[in-house]
Amino acid sequence: MIRKPDRLNILYAQSGGVTAVINATAWAVIDAARKARGGVGRVLVGRDGIVGVLEERLIDTAKLLPADLARLKMTPAGAFGSCRFKLGTPETDPARYRRILEVLEAHAIGAFFYNGGGDSQDTAQKIAAFSRTEGYPLKVIGLPKTIDNDLYGTDFSPGYGSVAKYVATSTLEAALDVASMSATSTRVFILEVMGRHAGWIAAASALGQRRPDDPPHLILFPERPFDPEDFVARVRETVESRGYCVVVASEGIRDATGRFIAEGSGKDAFGHAQLGGVAPALAGLIGARLGYKHHFAVADYLQRAARHLASKTDLDGAIAVGRAAVRLARAGRSEVMVTLERIPGSPTGFRTGSIPLGEVANRERRLPDTFIRPDGYGVSALGRRHLAPLISGEAYPAYRSGVPDYLRLTPAEITKRLPPFVAR
Amino acid sequence: MIRKPDRLNILYAQSGGVTAVINATAWAVIDAARKARGGVGRVLVGRDGIVGVLEERLIDTAKLLPADLARLKMTPAGAFGSCRFKLGTPETDPARYRRILEVLEAHAIGAFFYNGGGDSQDTAQKIAAFSRTEGYPLKVIGLPKTIDNDLYGTDFSPGYGSVAKYVATSTLEAALDVASMSATSTRVFILEVMGRHAGWIAAASALGQRRPDDPPHLILFPERPFDPEDFVARVRETVESRGYCVVVASEGIRDATGRFIAEGSGKDAFGHAQLGGVAPALAGLIGARLGYKHHFAVADYLQRAARHLASKTDLDGAIAVGRAAVRLARAGRSEVMVTLERIPGSPTGFRTGSIPLGEVANRERRLPDTFIRPDGYGVSALGRRHLAPLISGEAYPAYRSGVPDYLRLTPAEITKRLPPFVAR
Numbered sequence: 141m142i143r144k145p146d147r148l149n150i151l152y153a154q155s156g157g158v159t160a161v162i163n164a165t166a167w168a169v170i171d172a173a174r175k176a177r178g179g180v181g182r183v184l185v186g187r188d189g190i191v192g193v194l195e196e197r198l199i200d201t202a203k204l205l206p207a208d209l210a211r212l213k214m215t216p217a218g219a220f221g222s223c224r225f226k227l228g229t230p231e232t233d234p235a236r237y238r239r240i241l242e243v244l245e246a247h248a249i250g251a252f253f254y255n256g257g258g259d260s261q262d263t264a265q266k267i268a269a270f271s272r273t274e275g276y277p278l279k280v281i282g283l284p285k286t287i288d289n290d291l292y293g294t295d296f297s298p299g300y301g302s303v304a305k306y307v308a309t310s311t312l313e314a315a316l317d318v319a320s321m322s323a324t325s326t327r328v329f330i331l332e333v334m335g336r337h338a339g340w341i342a343a344a345s346a347l348g349q350r351r352p353d354d355p356p357h358l359i360l361f362p363e364r365p366f367d368p369e370d371f372v373a374r375v376r377e378t379v380e381s382r383g384y385c386v387v388v389a390s391e392g393i394r395d396a397t398g399r400f401i402a403e404g405s406g407k408d409a410f411g412h413a414q415l416g417g418v419a420p421a422l423a424g425l426i427g428a429r430l431g432y433k434h435h436f437a438v439a440d441y442l443q444r445a446a447r448h449l450a451s452k453t454d455l456d457g458a459i460a461v462g463r464a465a466v467r468l469a470r471a472g473r474s475e476v477m478v479t480l481e482r483i484p485g486s487p488t489g490f491r492t493g494s495i496p497l498g499e500v501a502n503r504e505r506r507l508p509d510t511f512i513r514p515d516g517y518g519v520s521a522l523g524r525r526h527l528a529p530l531i532s533g534e535a536y537p538a539y540r541s542g543v544p545d546y547l548r549l550t551p552a553e554i555t556k557r558l559p560p561f562v563a564r
Numbered sequence: 565m566i567r568k569p570d571r572l573n574i575l576y577a578q579s580g581g582v583t584a585v586i587n588a589t590a591w592a593v594i595d596a597a598r599k600a601r602g603g604v605g606r607v608l609v610g611r612d613g614i615v616g617v618l619e620e621r622l623i624d625t626a627k628l629l630p631a632d633l634a635r636l637k638m639t640p641a642g643a644f645g646s647c648r649f650k651l652g653t654p655e656t657d658p659a660r661y662r663r664i665l666e667v668l669e670a671h672a673i674g675a676f677f678y679n680g681g682g683d684s685q686d687t688a689q690k691i692a693a694f695s696r697t698e699g700y701p702l703k704v705i706g707l708p709k710t711i712d713n714d715l716y717g718t719d720f721s722p723g724y725g726s727v728a729k730y731v732a733t734s735t736l737e738a739a740l741d742v743a744s745m746s747a748t749s750t751r752v753f754i755l756e757v758m759g760r761h762a763g764w765i766a767a768a769s770a771l772g773q774r775r776p777d778d779p780p781h782l783i784l785f786p787e788r789p790f791d792p793e794d795f796v797a798r799v800r801e802t803v804e805s806r807g808y809c810v811v812v813a814s815e816g817i818r819d820a821t822g823r824f825i826a827e828g829s830g831k832d833a834f835g836h837a838q839l840g841g842v843a844p845a846l847a848g849l850i851g852a853r854l855g856y857k858h859h860f861a862v863a864d865y866l867q868r869a870a871r872h873l874a875s876k877t878d879l880d881g882a883i884a885v886g887r888a889a890v891r892l893a894r895a896g897r898s899e900v901m902v903t904l905e906r907i908p909g910s911p912t913g914f915r916t917g918s919i920p921l922g923e924v925a926n927r928e929r930r931l932p933d934t935f936i937r938p939d940g941y942g943v944s945a946l947g948r949r950h951l952a953p954l955i956s957g958e959a960y961p962a963y964r965s966g967v968p969d970y971l972r973l974t975p976a977e978i979t980k981r982l983p984p985f986v987a988r
Contacts, residue, residue: 158744188747216737218744225748308967313640313869316970320582320642323612324649329865348967419862420844437864438843441753445737449872451966531966542875542955543732543772546740 148179148279148469151249153186153193155225155256155263158218159287159299160306160447161458163547165255166220167213168462170201179470184247187553188221190254190263194236196243196558199551211547213459214537216447219549227263230270237270239561245276246557251469255283257291261477262501268475281465282477282497285458287444289340292503293495294479298461299444301454301530304344306446307333307388307439308531312348314437315355315386322384327432328375329386331356332419333439336392339363339507340527341443345388346519347531355386357517360418362392363507364516366401371422372429374517379432389418448544452533453488464492488529572603572703572893575673577610577617579649579680579687582642583711583723584730584871585882587971589679590644591637592886594625603894608671611977612645614678614687618660620667620982623975635971637883638961640871643973651687654694661694663985669700670981675893679707681715685901686925692899705889706901706921709882711868713764716927717919718903720954722885723868725878728768729955730870731757731812731863736772738861739779739810746808751856752799753810755780756843757863760816763787763931764951765867769812770943771955779810781941784842786816787931788940790825795846796853798941803856813842872968876957877912888916912953 152169154162166185173180185199186192199220204212212219230237244252254264261282268280284291289300311331318329335341339361346359357378360366378385393401402418419436426434457480464478476494483489511523519527537544576593578586590609597604609623610616623644628636636643654661668676678688685706692704708715713724735755742753759765763785770783781802784790802809817825826842843860850858881904888902900918907913935947943951961968 158741191748215740217740221747222744223748224745305966309872310866310870312967312970313871314865316639316641316972317582317865317869320646321648323645324615324647331866347965350972354972417844420841435864436862437866438860438862439866440859440861441738441741441750442734442755442861442863442866445741446734447737448733528965533966534960534963536958536960539958541771541952542729542957543736546736548740548774548778 147181148250149181149248150183150251150253150466150469151186151193151198151244151247152183152253152255153189154218154220154222154285155189155254155260156222157287157444158216158222159285159444160216160302160450161298161455162255162285163212163215163217163219164455164458165283165285165298165462167209168459169253169466170204170209172463172466176466176470180466184249184554185220189223189225190227191223191225192221193243194239194561196556196561197553198247200554203552208547208549211545214447215546216445219547220551226259227266230266237267240267241271241274241276242558244278250277251279251281253281253283253465255285257286257288258500258502258504261497265475265497265501268497279469279472279474280497281469281474282500283461283465284477284479287341288335288338290338290505291500292505293477293500295482295490296457296480296530298454298458300340301451301457302446302449303334303341303443304347304527305451305531306443306449307341307344308347309449310439311345311356311386311388318384318386325433326435327379327384328426328434330419330422330434330436331388331439332391332417332436333388334443335362335390337362337504337506339390342388342390343507343511343519343523344527344531346524347528353382356388357382357385358387359518360387360389360393361507361512361516362390362394363512365396366393367396368425372425375426376430387422389422391418393418447537447546450535451531452535453490453530455535457490460490460492468494488532571605572674573605573672574607574675574677574890574893575610575617575622575668575671576607576677576679577613578642578644578646578709579613579678579684580646581711581868582640582646583709583868584640584726584874585722585879586679586709587636587639587641587643588879588882589707589709589722589886591633592883593677593890594628594633596887596890600890600894604890608673608978609644613647613649614651615647615649616645617667618663618985620980620985621977622671624978627976632971632973635969638871639970640869643971644975650683651690654690661691664691665695665698665700666982668702674701675703675705677705677707677889679709681710681712682924682926682928685921689899689921689925692921703893703896703898704921705892705898706924707885707889708901708903711765712759712762714762714929715924716929717901717924719906719914720881720904722878722882724764725875725881725954726870726873727758727765727867728771728951729875730867730873731765731768732771732955733873734863735769735780735810735812742808742810749857750859751803751808752850752858754843754846754858754860755812755863756815756841756860757812758867759786759814761786761928761930763814766812766814767931767935767943767947768951768955770948771952777806780812781806781809782811783942784811784813784817785931785936785940786814786818787936789820790817791820792849796849799850800854811846813846815842817842871961871970874959875955876959877914877954879959881914884914884916892918912956
């Protein structure tokens, strides 16, 4: 089964939720490979992540025009697609693992780059182990990515800093709006942000605070059980003392019994089960118990796609990760994930490192207790100091006719060399 | 009652919902007055709009430091506050009208500037008429402002262009996100935007389209009755042909019987009446009828406070309006609202004009039929051409520590000269 190509051909795929800067990582891989000239051969990309690898739907990045590449770097979401698809293990799903190796071999791939969160790092590790068992020479490099920032082993995950900047800025802006009008209008404003298991994104809403009593007044973390009575009392107290109250809530908050607050039980105007959502639930609670005029916003995909407000630090991290992956593969490294590490003494400086994939897989990094204010409703000074560098710097996209001039790519796939894959 | 000051003293107040650029209009009034030197005396500002005028809670803008003024220009929402308070008529509420004149006279005000939407222009007209009746010499100038863009007599209202840029960009970004993942994840995405009576804001979501079939695929306007069956059929058809469907919905859409779609009838996790919202209702409809995985975002205040993504054209309009008000008052004009007019032949050029307040008051400008696509779910080419200039250009705020360096003002109020006002 062994066929060693002269030059290192790379297959890159990304998986899971996309981010504002994941395309910048893809760009950096392509750019570093081009600059390596003799060192690297082709860079292929799996369409829609691992699904495209299984189906041999591959894109040859050599076909991308320089203008497309420049746009790729500044375009949010996944220009090559991504997927929600969890591969089993080589034991439960040997056909798919074998197919992946067949596709890699058919295109003489020497290095597989997998960009994603904890699940993807786990998949990368399994592919590496399987290729070892099968005797196929393959370098496997994991690239970190997740807006949730819950990936183990890296100081931060590209994607998070840009969401954090968006959430910090949006909270600051909306709070100014509410403050302007609270005497005669809305008293309570709730912003729902992502983060099902970890409160990193919610915590970012505190980064616009200059003084401890600046909004947001209450942050609801999934790391803390939600107590409706205590919450209602604190909202009342805040409105009575400040005139208004800004709340930022993680989508993943749960009550003391472990039930998600987002699980509504109502019916909409059409008689259908009402989709829950944390913000509508909290708004209903405030309306019923306090009677204050209230408004809510749900940031949803807007927050993770907001390339127009990307963090320069985050973008730099995304690019550094892509370049480092090429460097590691060329140096013969394998079964590691690229990491980002703070440079001691430098406020915003980061460098890349690596960690064995096996150490990363299936571990989750929650917001440390020391980052949460003792009362459970805010971010500690330590937490703010840790997070602030990640939203540092602006990195605007180019605009055309008033909107960002993003890449809108429908890339051609290369000619298939294998028969179609039929699972099972 | 007549005491004519040597120089023109101005009292400025804003009313109704705030915008991303209303502070820029206030800044322009202050700046133009300062530059007029001998021509203009003091510029006072009513705290929280007309409420602060009634309560004699006034700010002397001479006290603002140059650094604060520079920040004022780039800060969203109302640094001096605004209010939701509708003054009656001089017949139904003579005490308040008399009080306003007393406050004006106590501070030797010669010109009253009122910045707001249709209601505010109506109030301005009534104050002008009352001062005439009472023999108090007063110039009254209306300044246009509304994110809804439904103000009569002006080509556009400052505040709208920035919301429009935000909605166009956010729709584009979220659509790229959904497109990346739709093969294995979310198929339908719904963005709820403001606009209770007019679809100007929803229409702006089309400004990121390059081709007719680009997202958003379906726009729901308050100008068209919402037909659930037709909507469901179109969502299905779009997902089947394109793989995903992006919907932008005005908060103000209603069914054929006139009932707001936002009026939910459910209960939340706490057993309280569920706050409705158009996006959750549409999401529930899609889930129940089509079973597609769906997500929704509610932009709420984020859209009208998004100074970080302001339209340069909109900002320029806001500033032009403030300067023009000072110019008109100095020229002895009264009972007019400043307008913005397109310069024929110039794609993005505007100039100021004026219109009698009496012609503006209580008229509402809906999205013209010719701007809506014949099928009712999109914007016509004519509409896009009309709206595109309004989102043209970027006008970024300065940043500090990763977030915009907005003004956070708690301005001191001047010493009162009158006893407190007790209504009735």
